[in-house]
Amino acid sequence: MNVLIDARVLSRGGISGIEEYTRFMIQNLLESDKKNHYEFFYSGIRRHPFPEEWKRPNTSVIELNLPNKALEVSMRLFGVPRAETKDTGVIFSPHFNYLPAPKTAKRIITFHDLSFVHFPELYPLRKRIWHWQQQYQKQAECADALIAVSEFTRKDIINTFKVPETKVHTIHSGVNPFYKRLERTDASITRLTSRDKRVAKPFLLFVGTIEPRKNISGIIKAFENLKNDPFHRELRLIIAGKRGWLCDTIFKDAANAKWSKDIIFWGEASHEELRALYNLAEGFVYPSFFEGFGFPPLEAQSCGTPVITSNRSSLPEIVGNSALLVDPWKISEIADAMNLVLKNEAVRNMLIARGTENVKRFTWGRASRSLLDIINSLESHATARTAKEY
Numbered sequence: 039m040n041v042l043i044d045a046r047v048l049s050r051g052g053i054s055g056i057e058e059y060t061r062f063m064i065q066n067l068l069e070s071d072k073k074n075h076y077e078f079f080y081s082g083i084r085r086h087p088f089p090e091e092w093k094r095p096n097t098s099v100i101e102l103n104l105p106n107k108a109l110e111v112s113m114r115l116f117g118v119p120r121a122e123t124k125d126t127g128v129i130f131s132p133h134f135n136y137l138p139a140p141k142t143a144k145r146i147i148t149f150h151d152l153s154f155v156h157f158p159e160l161y162p163l164r165k166r167i168w169h170w171q172q173q174y175q176k177q178a179e180c181a182d183a184l185i186a187v188s189e190f191t192r193k194d195i196i197n198t199f200k201v202p203e204t205k206v207h208t209i210h211s212g213v214n215p216f217y218k219r220l221e222r223t224d225a226s227i228t229r230l231t232s233r234d235k236r237v238a239k240p241f242l243l244f245v246g247t248i249e250p251r252k253n254i255s256g257i258i259k260a261f262e263n264l265k266n267d268p269f270h271r272e273l274r275l276i277i278a279g280k281r282g283w284l285c286d287t288i289f290k291d292a293a294n295a296k297w298s299k300d301i302i303f304w305g306e307a308s309h310e311e312l313r314a315l316y317n318l319a320e321g322f323v324y325p326s327f328f329e330g331f332g333f334p335p336l337e338a339q340s341c342g343t344p345v346i347t348s349n350r351s352s353l354p355e356i357v358g359n360s361a362l363l364v365d366p367w368k369i370s371e372i373a374d375a376m377n378l379v380l381k382n383e384a385v386r387n388m389l390i391a392r393g394t395e396n397v398k399r400f401t402w403g404r405a406s407r408s409l410l411d412i413i414n415s416l417e418s419h420a421t422a423r424t425a426k427e428y
Contacts, residue, residue, distance in 0.1 A: 039417050040075045040076075040077055040123070040125045040126045040127055040128075041074050041077070041126075041128045041129075041130060042076075042121060042126045042128070043064060043076060043129075044129070044131045044135055045060065045064065046081055046082070047132060047133050049085035049086055049106065050082075050086060055333050056132065058214060059132055059150070059187070059211055060132040062212055062406075063402065063405060063406055064076075066212075066406035070403070070407060072096060075098070076096060076098075077123070078092070078098070078099045079100050079121040079137075080099055081109055082106050083103065088101060100121065102119065110135075110171070113136060113137065117138045120138055121137055122143050126140070126142070127142075127144065127417055128145075128416050129146065130409070131147045132148050133147075133148060136173060144183070145181045145182050145183075146182065146185065146409075146413070147178065147183075149174075149178070149184060149187075149191060149330075150187050150330045150331065151328070151330020151331070152195065152330070154166070156328065157327075160249065160283065160284070162283045165283070178199040178201055179199065183205050184206045185207055186208050186209070186330075187208075187210060187211050187331040187352075188208065188210065188330060188352035188355055190330070190351055191331070191352060192208045210331070210400055210404075211402075212400050212402030212403070212404065212405050213336045213340055213401070217312075217316065218313075219317065219342040220317045226314050227314045227318065229314075230311060236302050239272050239273070240272060241273065241274040241276045241318070241319055241320060242261065242274075242275050242319060242323050243278065243316065243319035243322050244275070244276070245307075245316075245322075245324075248288055248303070249282030249284060250287070250327075251327050251328055253327050256325055256367075256369055256372060257323050257325065258275070258291050258295055259291075260373040261297070261300075261301065262295050263369065263370070263373040264376050270380065274301070274302060275300060275301045275302065276315065277303050278305070278312065278315060279306060280305070313341060316340075316341035316343050319343050320379070320380055321344050321380065321386075322343045322344070322345045322346065323372070324353075325347060325348045326348050326350075326353065327351075329348075329352050330351070330352055331356060332347070332353050332356050335347050336396075336397050336400055339361075339394065340394075343390070343393070344361075344379045344385075344386050344389035345360070345393060346364060347363060348365075349363040349364060350365075356400075357396060358396060359392060360389065360392035360395070360396035361389065361393065362379065362385075
């Protein structure tokens with residue numbers, strides 16, 4: 039059977055959660071499945087080169103030298119170009135980028151979260167317009183199977199889109215195996231510590247886009263409370279991530295803080311820098327208001343770092359009892375959890391041990407096999423059917 043994968047999200051070469059999901063899911067599918075033939079839909083003018091290692095006897099690439107925005111307008115208005123061929127049995131979209139409704143193929147779409155539905159005010163106007171243009175509600179209704187990256191997101195999809203429960207499947211994402219515990223003598227750590235003195239003192243770490251949804255202002259306020267204790271006077275807070283929507287308020291909160299000199303905005307870090315930061319951090323703090331899955335807490339646990347995270351949305355499901363859960367609206371709870379991780383060796387060791395066990399639940403091999411089961415289950419039904427128009 040021919041399986042078409044919409045790989046356009048990789049054309050910019052980024053390392054966001056959705057791009058990581060797409061990259062690892064494809065890689066593991068190709069390693070585990072030699073039966074099906076995989077076609078990749080890939081486009082863009084200045085696109086990142088399509089991965090050479092994915093060019094195999096059982097793969098082919100539909101590569102278009104067209105701007106993705108213009109391509110979507112053409113597909114939406116005129117229904118061309120079409121991604122699928124007459125032999126395509128199943129289409130897998132790792133994100134709900136618009137595609138014309140397939141005439142003969144079954145459709146699988148992954149929804150990573152519905153924050154854009156519940157909190158549109160946290161997105162810039164251009165992103166709100168983009169989400170609206172994708173016609174995600176109709177795509178969800180017309181798809182033959184939907185993948186949710188957590189049980190929380192699965193229930194959210196069912197309740198929000200009013201789709202049948204039977205067609206929404208929970209497949210937990212995996213964790214990038216690059217993130218692991220390192221000795222302090224490891225070359226990547228010594229490279230960072232020798233060139234950047236910002237990690238010379240003990241620090242707490244946050245990783246993620248700098249935007250209100252991540253509750254970074256709450257972290258800053260909790261850090262301020264913590265620093266009033268002389269025990270923590272040498273402590274720093276490192277915030278690693280790219281600038282997001284409405285980030286100016288966050289930078290202002292940091293600049294106005296009493297201990298602003300100890301609050302460091304790292305910027306967007308490479309994988310190697312992140313792994314070193316995770317390993318060096320005294321604790322990882324992630325009291326986000328809303329997450330469909332949440333990669334950073336698991337990456338931190340993979341590196342042996344104790345985690346403090348939110349008791350909201352998918353995060354309790356993902357970390358279980360392996361992290362300290364806090365109410366993201368209560369600054370005192372966040373500060374108390376920070377203090378406990380830093381001062382209580384028994385709690386710290388417990389969180390490290392539980393975190394190490396917890397991340398074993400999340401592998402890309404397991405995720406790709408679950409996806410393959412869905413693909414194969416649809417194969418027998420991938421016969422001609424009347425197209426559902428969007």
